[in-house]
Amino acid sequence: MVKAVVLGAAGGIGQPLSLLLKTNPAVTELALYDIVNAPGVAVDLSHIATPAKVQGYLPPNDGLKNALTGAQVVVVPAGVPRKPGMTRDDLFKINAGIVRDLATAIATTAPKAFVLVISNPVNSTVPIVAEVFKQHNVFDPKRLFGVTTLDVVRASTFVAEVLGDLSLSQSITVPVIGGHSGVTIVPLLSQSSRPLPENLDKSTIDSLINRIQFGGDEVVKAKDGTGSATLSMAYAGAEFATKIIRAFKGEKGIVVPSYVNLTQEGGEALKKELGKEIDYFSAPVALGPNGIERINGLGAITPAERVLVDAALPELATSIEKGVSFIQTPKL
Numbered sequence: 001m002v003k004a005v006v007l008g009a010a011g012g013i014g015q016p017l018s019l020l021l022k023t024n025p026a027v028t029e030l031a032l033y034d035i036v037n038a039p040g041v042a043v044d045l046s047h048i049a050t051p052a053k054v055q056g057y058l059p060p061n062d063g064l065k066n067a068l069t070g071a072q073v074v075v076v077p078a079g080v081p082r083k084p085g086m087t088r089d090d091l092f093k094i095n096a097g098i099v100r101d102l103a104t105a106i107a108t109t110a111p112k113a114f115v116l117v118i119s120n121p122v123n124s125t126v127p128i129v130a131e132v133f134k135q136h137n138v139f140d141p142k143r144l145f146g147v148t149t150l151d152v153v154r155a156s157t158f159v160a161e162v163l164g165d166l167s168l169s170q171s172i173t174v175p176v177i178g179g180h181s182g183v184t185i186v187p188l189l190s191q192s193s194r195p196l197p198e199n200l201d202k203s204t205i206d207s208l209i210n211r212i213q214f215g216g217d218e219v220v221k222a223k224d225g226t227g228s229a230t231l232s233m234a235y236a237g238a239e240f241a242t243k244i245i246r247a248f249k250g251e252k253g254i255v256v257p258s259y260v261n262l263t264q265e266g267g268e269a270l271k272k273e274l275g276k277e278i279d280y281f282s283a284p285v286a287l288g289p290n291g292i293e294r295i296n297g298l299g300a301i302t303p304a305e306r307v308l309v310d311a312a313l314p315e316l317a318t319s320i321e322k323g324v325s326f327i328q329t330p331k332l
Ligand SMILES: NC(=O)c1ccc[n+]([C@@H]2O[C@H](COP(=O)([O-])OP(=O)(O)OC[C@H]3O[C@@H](n4cnc5c(N)ncnc54)[C@H](O)[C@@H]3O)[C@@H](O)[C@H]2O)c1
Pocket: 007, 008, 009, 010, 011, 012, 013, 014, 033, 034, 035, 036, 077, 078, 079, 080, 081, 082, 091, 095, 098, 101, 102, 117, 118, 119, 120, 121, 122, 147, 148, 149, 150, 151, 180, 227, 228, 229, 230, 233
């Protein structure tokens, strides 16, 4: 039995993500919570002929608590998206409080659930969730994930485009490490499961890296003020949730990049490799029934990739500190 919960289920990501979770036969219960429209979305999805029993919840009458009760997996795409000209960090002002309040509800109602954070800025919202859980003495780093899968999906697609054959995209995996914004997104093209041609010129490689790092801006610009990536994010979020559920149900050998807390198996070794005392980083993690079993290291990265990692660290550290102090600093 797997109960999955989507917080922010009526939004641009929430609706298609809920649809994809409803089509996952491993999900037996699907709870959809939003401050608006969730019951309608739930009734609509409930007519789909798959096992999950779907229920929608709004804030009144303990809606959030009832949605979360008994949850194994909680996916959080609640919050505002970017408009052209904004950075993800510009969303902090609104989304930090939303994520804090939802994390408080998860910590008190479903503290053992796997929490998958999509709301931006991910580099700060994941530390926010961790600090809230610490305040409630229920923090387990193995169960908290920043969803960076869209960067991985983009890397597969854009590499396949460079290779001139989109049909390759589903078989190409490229580890994307660091964090989830601009220069903190570090694709390790040298570790692509399908090597790039050796004679590829530097400007093609540089623009490929730049496109993966700023793929989100490409969508924000194209949507022209109406939001950011929703459909590709729903696909990526469902892919990630499916892997968490498969590992939870006992499948072995699943390794996925995710933005995680480094106070756990493999974290110290990774910090040594990074050469920086940092508490969160996106790296490939090995999954098991209790969440993260081990954080993997960087592998054999090239000197050029090392430059990208070094460039990511200062911004990451600032974003982490911003999230942590949002919870730790007493409000006047
Ligand atoms: N991690 C990633 O790769 C990634 C990718 C795309 C978007 N995002 C982020 O995901 C978030 C959502 O994007 P979207 O396009 O779906 O936005 P959206 O505005 O379409 O949907 C957000 C939903 O959250 C709901 N919401 C707001 N406050 C809430 C609360 N307190 N409790 C429950 N629900 C609440 C809204 O009612 C809305 O339905 C944004 O912060 C965006 O930046 C992250």
